[in-house]
Amino acid sequence: MAGSFTRMISGRNRAVLLASLGAGTMATGFLLSDNSLAAEVRTKLYPPSSDFPDLRKHNNCMAKALTPAIYGRLRDKLTPNNWTLDQCIQTGVDNPGHPFIKTVGCVAGDEESYEVFAELFDPIIKDRHNGYDPRTMTHPTDLDSSKITNGVFDENYVLSSRVRTGRSIRGLSLPPACSRAERREVERVVVMALAGLKGDLAGRYYGLEDMTDKEQQQLIDDHFLFDKPVSPLLTCAFMARDWPDARGIWHNNEKTFLIWVNEEDHTRVISMEKGGNMKRVFDRFCRGLKQVEQLIQERGWEFMWNERLGYILTCPSNLGTGLRAGVHVRLPNLSQDKRFSKILDNLRLQKRGTGGVDTAATGDTFDISNNDRLGKSEVELVQMLVDGVNYLIECEKKLEKGHDIKVPSPITQFRK
Amino acid sequence: MPFGNTHNNFKLNYKVEDEFPDLSKHNNHMAKVLSKELYGKIRDRQTPSGFTLDDVIQTGVDNPGHPFIMTVGCVAGDEESYEVFKDLFDPIISDRHGGYKPTDKHKTDLNFENLKGGDDLDPNYVLSSRVRTGRSIKGFTLPPHNSRGERRGIEKLSVEALTSLDGEFKGKYYPLKSMTDAEQDQLINDHFLFDKPVSPLLTCAGMARDWPDGRGIMHNDNKTFLVWVNEEDHLRVISMQKGGNMREVFKRFCVGLQKIEEIFKKHGHGFMWNEHLGYILTCPSNLGTGLRGGVHVKLPKLSTHPKFDEILNRLRLQKRGTGGVDTASVGGVFDISNADRLGSSEVSQVQLVVDGVKLMVEMEKKLEKGEAIDSMIPAQK
Numbered sequence: 001m002a003g004s005f006t007r008m009i010s011g012r013n014r015a016v017l018l019a020s021l022g023a024g025t026m027a028t029g030f031l032l033s034d035n036s037l038a039a040e041v042r043t044k045l046y047p048p049s050s051d052f053p054d055l056r057k058h059n060n061c062m063a064k065a066l067t068p069a070i071y072g073r074l075r076d077k078l079t080p081n082n083w084t085l086d087q088c089i090q091t092g093v094d095n096p097g098h099p100f101i102k103t104v105g106c107v108a109g110d111e112e113s114y115e116v117f118a119e120l121f122d123p124i125i126k127d128r129h130n131g132y133d134p135r136t137m138t139h140p141t142d143l144d145s146s147k148i149t150n151g152v153f154d155e156n157y158v159l160s161s162r163v164r165t166g167r168s169i170r171g172l173s174l175p176p177a178c179s180r181a182e183r184r185e186v187e188r189v190v191v192m193a194l195a196g197l198k199g200d201l202a203g204r205y206y207g208l209e210d211m212t213d214k215e216q217q218q219l220i221d222d223h224f225l226f227d228k229p230v231s232p233l234l235t236c237a238f239m240a241r242d243w244p245d246a247r248g249i250w251h252n253n254e255k256t257f258l259i260w261v262n263e264e265d266h267t268r269v270i271s272m273e274k275g276g277n278m279k280r281v282f283d284r285f286c287r288g289l290k291q292v293e294q295l296i297q298e299r300g301w302e303f304m305w306n307e308r309l310g311y312i313l314t315c316p317s318n319l320g321t322g323l324r325a326g327v328h329v330r331l332p333n334l335s336q337d338k339r340f341s342k343i344l345d346n347l348r349l350q351k352r353g354t355g356g357v358d359t360a361a362t363g364d365t366f367d368i369s370n371n372d373r374l375g376k377s378e379v380e381l382v383q384m385l386v387d388g389v390n391y392l393i394e395c396e397k398k399l400e401k402g403h404d405i406k407v408p409s410p411i412t413q414f415r416k
Numbered sequence: 417m418p419f420g421n422t423h424n425n426f427k428l429n430y431k432v433e434d435e436f437p438d439l440s441k442h443n444n445h446m447a448k449v450l451s452k453e454l455y456g457k458i459r460d461r462q463t464p465s466g467f468t469l470d471d472v473i474q475t476g477v478d479n480p481g482h483p484f485i486m487t488v489g490c491v492a493g494d495e496e497s498y499e500v501f502k503d504l505f506d507p508i509i510s511d512r513h514g515g516y517k518p519t520d521k522h523k524t525d526l527n528f529e530n531l532k533g534g535d536d537l538d539p540n541y542v543l544s545s546r547v548r549t550g551r552s553i554k555g556f557t558l559p560p561h562n563s564r565g566e567r568r569g570i571e572k573l574s575v576e577a578l579t580s581l582d583g584e585f586k587g588k589y590y591p592l593k594s595m596t597d598a599e600q601d602q603l604i605n606d607h608f609l610f611d612k613p614v615s616p617l618l619t620c621a622g623m624a625r626d627w628p629d630g631r632g633i634m635h636n637d638n639k640t641f642l643v644w645v646n647e648e649d650h651l652r653v654i655s656m657q658k659g660g661n662m663r664e665v666f667k668r669f670c671v672g673l674q675k676i677e678e679i680f681k682k683h684g685h686g687f688m689w690n691e692h693l694g695y696i697l698t699c700p701s702n703l704g705t706g707l708r709g710g711v712h713v714k715l716p717k718l719s720t721h722p723k724f725d726e727i728l729n730r731l732r733l734q735k736r737g738t739g740g741v742d743t744a745s746v747g748g749v750f751d752i753s754n755a756d757r758l759g760s761s762e763v764s765q766v767q768l769v770v771d772g773v774k775l776m777v778e779m780e781k782k783l784e785k786g787e788a789i790d791s792m793i794p795a796q797k
Contacts, residue, residue, distance in 0.1 A: 042465070050565030054593070054629050082426050086563070093626050179470075180437060181430035209438070235619065242477050245438050 048072040051086070053093045061316075062092035062105030065123040079116045083109030083177050088117055091237035098233070104128060104317050107237045109177030111170065111304045111312050125309075125316055129374040130413045132320075139310035139320050142377035143286040145279070151386050153276030157393050158327045159365065162272035163285045163382065165322040166265035166313045168304040169296070174314045175239045175264060180246070186266045187246040193295035194250050194259065201288055203252035205261075208244035224249055226263050239264060239314070256281075257288050265313050265322075278327065278389075282382050310374060320374025325385045328354055331392060332364035333399035339407050343395065346410040347388035348372055368392065384411065424460075424468040432456035435470075437477045445508045445700075446476035446489030454503060463500045465557045467493030472501055475560075475621035482617070488512060488701050491621045493561030495554065495688045495696050498703075509693075509700055513758040522694040522704050525761035526674060528667040534770040537660025541777045542711045543749065546656035547669045547766065549706040550649035550697045552688040553680060558698045559623045559648060567630035567646055574645045577679040578634040585672055587636035589645075592628035606639055610647050623648055623698070640665075641672050649697050649706075651676075660711065662773075666766050694758060703758045709766045710753025711773055712738055717783035718776055719748055723793060727779075730796045731772035732756055752776070768797060 052071050055063040066089065074085045092105025104124065108114055114121050114134075122134050132139075153161070168174060169189055172182045191205045206215055219225040228243045229235055251258040260268040269292070271285035293303060304312035310320035334340055344351055352367040370385045395405040427435055436455050439447040450473065462468045476489025488508065492498055498505050506518045537545070552558060553573065556566050575589050590599055603609035612627045613619055635642040644652040653676070655669035677687055688696035694704040718724055719735075728735055736751040737744040745751075752773055754765040779789045 046563060046565035046569075050568065051563050053564060053626060090625060093629075094624070179427045179430065179435060181427065181434035184434060236625075240478070241474060241620075242437060 043076060048075045051075065053089070055093070055096075057096050058092070058105070059097040060092050060095070060103045060105030061124045061127050062089050062120070063096075064127065065120055070119050074117055074119060077116055079110050079112040081110045081112070081173050081177060083113055083173070085117055085120070087176065087238070088113060088120070091233055094236040095232055103233060104315055106316065107176045107239075107314050108174055108312070108316070110173045111168070113174075114309060114312065114316075121316060125319065125374070128317055129320070130372065132375040134308045137375065138307045139374055140377040140380075141305070141310060141321070142379040143289060144379060145283045145286040145382075147379045148279050148282055148383055148386060150390055151277070151279030151282065151382075153278060153327065153329075153386075153389060154393055155276045157331070157396060158276035158329045158389065160272065160274050160328045161276060161278040161281045162270065162327070163278075163281055163323065163325040164268060164270040165285075165289070165324075165378075166268050166311070166318055167289070167292075167322075168266045168312050168314075170302050170304045172266070174266070175262065176237045176314060180242050183242070183246040183262050187248065187261050189296060189299070189301055190259070190261050190267055190292075191248070191250065192299065193292055196295045197252070197288070197291060200254055200284075201252050201257055201291065203250055203257070205248055205250040207246075207248040209247075219249060222251075222255055224251060224255075224258055226260055229264070234264060237314075257284055259292075264315070265318070276327070278325070278382070278386055282325070286378070318373055321376070321378045321381060322373060323378050323381055324369050324373075325382045326367055326369025327385075327389055328365055329368055329389060329392065330365050331396050334392060334396045334405075335364055335366065337395075337399065337405070339405070343392070343405075343407050344368070344388075346408050347391060348384060348411050349388045349392075424462055424466075424470070427470070428460055432459070435459065437473070439477070441480050442476070442489070443481040444476050444479070444487045444489030445511055446473050446504070447480075448511065449504060449507045458501060458503055461500050463494050463496040465494045465496070465561065467497055467500075467557070467561050469501060469504070471560065471622075472497060472504065475617060478620040479616055487617060488699055490700065491560045491698050492558055492696070492700070494557040495552070497558075498693060498696065498700075505700060509703065509758070512701055513704070514756065516759050518692070520759065521691050522758055523761040524689070524694055524705070525763040526670040527763065528663075528670040530763040531663060531666055531766055531770070533774075534663035534666065534766070535661050537662060537711065537770070537773055538777050539659045541714045541780060542660035542773065543714065544656065544658050544712045545660060545662045545665045546654065546711070547662075547665055547707065547709040548652060548654040549669075549673070549708070549762075550695070550702055551651040551653060551673070551677075551706070552696050552698070553650045553685050554688050555685050556650065558650070559646065560621045560698060564626050564629055567626070570650050571630045571632065571645055573680065573683060573685060574643070574651060575632075575634075576683070577676055578643055580679060581636075581672075581675055584638060584668065585636050585641055585675065587634055587641070589632055589634040591632040593631070603633060606635075608633055608635055608639075608642055610644055613648070618648060621698075641668055643676075648699070649702070662709070662711065662766065662770050666709070670762070701757065705757050705760075705762045705765055707757060707762050707765055708753045709769045710751055711769070712749055713752055713773055713777065714747075714749050715752075715776060715780050716748030718780045718789075719745065719750060721779075721783065721789070727776070727793060728752070730794050731775070732768050732797045733772050772797075 048071055049068060052068050078084060087109055088106045091107060125134055126132060169186055172178065172186050194205060229240045234240060247262045249260055256271060256273050258270040269289060271281045271288065273281055311322050313319060313322050348371045349368050350371045354365055354367050368389060370381045372381060391408060398405050432452060432455060436452045459469045471493055472490045475491055510516050553570055556562060556570050579589055613624045618624060631646045633644055640655060640657050642654040653673055655665050655672065657665055680686055695706050697703060697706050732755050733752050734755040738746055738749050738751050754769050756765060779792055782789050
């Protein structure tokens with residue numbers, strides 16, 4: 001074990017070590033210098049102004065934030081993994097807008113993207129995360145699930161409960177940028193760690209490539225199987241390359257703890273169960289995450305995290321906790337009430353159809369989850385979800401009896 | 417990955433077997449040729465503009481196969497790709513283009529007067545005639561690789577060249593970005609408008625980036641000469657008209673191309689061409705002439721004859737549905753065009769279409785009368 005440990009340390013990108021030391025060293029990035037003569041000539045022939053994208057018909061966070069001046073300063077910079085600004089923003093250039101949601105329009109190719117291209121990412125983060133300023137604020141991480149109160153819902157209304165997040169492996173490029181070798185390394189590291197889980201978390205890995213038809217059908221029936229991304233938001237960000245190489249699904253034997261490998265992030269971690277016991281779901285979530293973290297640390301790896309941005313994920317919208325805690329809940333009366341959206345807004349909750357993001361609700365069952373990701377801890381966000389859903393159920397019960405409901409006051413944000 | 421040239425050196429830190437793609441379920445030309453050894457041999461190379469082996473093959477890795485056609489599975493990012501990655505492209509070219517060797521020379525002949533006949537295809541059967549090709553402009557990288565600045569540069573040059581044409585070529589350029597609704601409807605009705613590529617063969621090769629920036633369509637006032645700018649190639653040039661006068665279509669095609677080339681040359685940006693591969697285009701399948709000359713022809717009886725496919729084969733022709741590649745025929749009407757691109761000239765390829773279609777129409781007429789066609793079946797061309 002010691003031998004492979006050493007090999008892993010020496011095989012790791014020097015950027016890993018630098019990243020764990022702190023962000024400052026990466027701030028200036030590296031100038032485009034490979035193939036130097038050709039690059040120089042090219043830069044002269046094509047100054048940044050000639051390459052600036054036409055964003056006049058665009059409506060995403062990147063298009064709002066990117067000015068010709070910022071583009072001019074950042075275009076020729078490189079992260080240590082040789083990722084560029086053009087690659088970060090390609091998805092936002094190719095996808096002017098989305099009918100239902102305000103998309104972010106850019107992705108990180110590696111941990112250092114958020115530093116080297118901070119001039120673009122910081123205003124986007126501020127816009128997307130309610131005024132959170134990465135230059136001055138710090139993000140709290142709290143995975144102590146014992147703090148949650150009133151976390152068991154009325155099962156006459158709540159059909160299922162779920163918490164998800166993502167984790168990235170420090171030292172390896174993110175899905176938009178990773179080479180096949182890096183992606184396979186992510187798979188190796190994660191699968192090796194997961195094999196060490198025991199008790200109610202013990203489980204099995206199913207690589208997408210070698211799945212049998214029977215296994216595939218079972219995973220579909222369990223609603224676990226993820227498919228090759230078709231959304232242009234993801235394909236234009238290069239995340240579907242080499243599919244299905246090094247992609248897979250791990251789940252525990254009880255089918256309550258599930259990990260996606262190399263889909264939109266290195267890992268997506270999901271805890272779920274039927275019914276309304278969000279407390280138990282979150283308990284398992286925190287326990288599982290901590291165990292996985294320990295198992296990878298034993299082998300010399302760690303998650304991407306810093307105190308400015310919390311957990312580092314591919315999409316800036318998932319920074320901080322990367323956490324979406326939600327329920328499938330029946331609200332036949334409340335959903336007809338004109339005040340439904342306002343109530344959700346004030347509780348800092350969002351609704352989706354039961355097919356997930358981009359789907360419309362069918363009937364009277366909704367997916368209700370937290371809006372926020374960054375600036376509040378996991379415990380705070382889950383408590384907000386719990387309190388919010390309990391309030392919605394109260395409203396539903398009141399309306400059932402013909403009583404009136406109140407719109408709650410908005411929960412305060414840190415935005416001034 | 418597209419335009420991420422410097423990333424390649426970083427990947428070299430990983431062993432060949434760790435980076436080599438899994439092609440075990442693949443069926444395209446690239447997968448047939450690319451072994452782990454070959455990958456290891458050429459993965460550290462890049463063209464002067466920074467296009468790498470992984471850039472070349474990404475589309476073939478992402479698209480294991482196609483139900484109807486054997487796809488190529490790789491693209492060029494610039495003129496030099498075909499040189500720098502010769503070890504990969506040469507065997508693919510040989511496989512795709514009937515055994516074409518690295519030492520072979522390709523003949524270019526755009527002298528329409530060398531075409532014999534072609535003005536008398538029976539319009540009762542031949543509904544329309546069309547010739548298309550592509551052209552790449554020297555000094556710019558190709559659609560999988562080019563930046564927005566380059567693509568706009570290509571558009572600017574193209575617009576200058578195309579809007580300076582006169583006579584039967586006089587026309588107008590419609591940039592995709594700023595088309596009015598009325599213009600768009602008209603172009604759709606004329607069947608001229610090309611849309612953002614949805615085929616993963618193209619999108620995985622990075623060709624739909626920044627859509628619709630820098631893309632557009634020019635056509636002449638008569639609607640018989642059409643140029644697509646920055647779709648799958650820098651330029652796609654199309655000459656077409658109703659009826660069977662392929663000779664006239666080909667004449668317009670040759671004259672138009674030569675006029676356009678002159679103007680580009682004057683600006684110091686001629687077309688990419690060399691004597692081994694002919695005209696350089698994004699997809700290796702279009703090297704040589706890049707020419708697809710064809711007709712929409714009614715062959716309801718012949719197309720159901722058991723020897724139809726063999727006849728086409730011997731005539732060096734291919735059939736498609738009237739929706740183009742990937743479609744099936746409707747009402748016995750087929751799109752019949754030349755199968756070859758590299759190793760024979762434009763004139764000879766169009767000659768094959770003209771002669772072959774003429775013969776097939778005769779066969780159709782015979783079958784209508786209930787007569788046999790066995791004596792008419794040609795020898796292999």
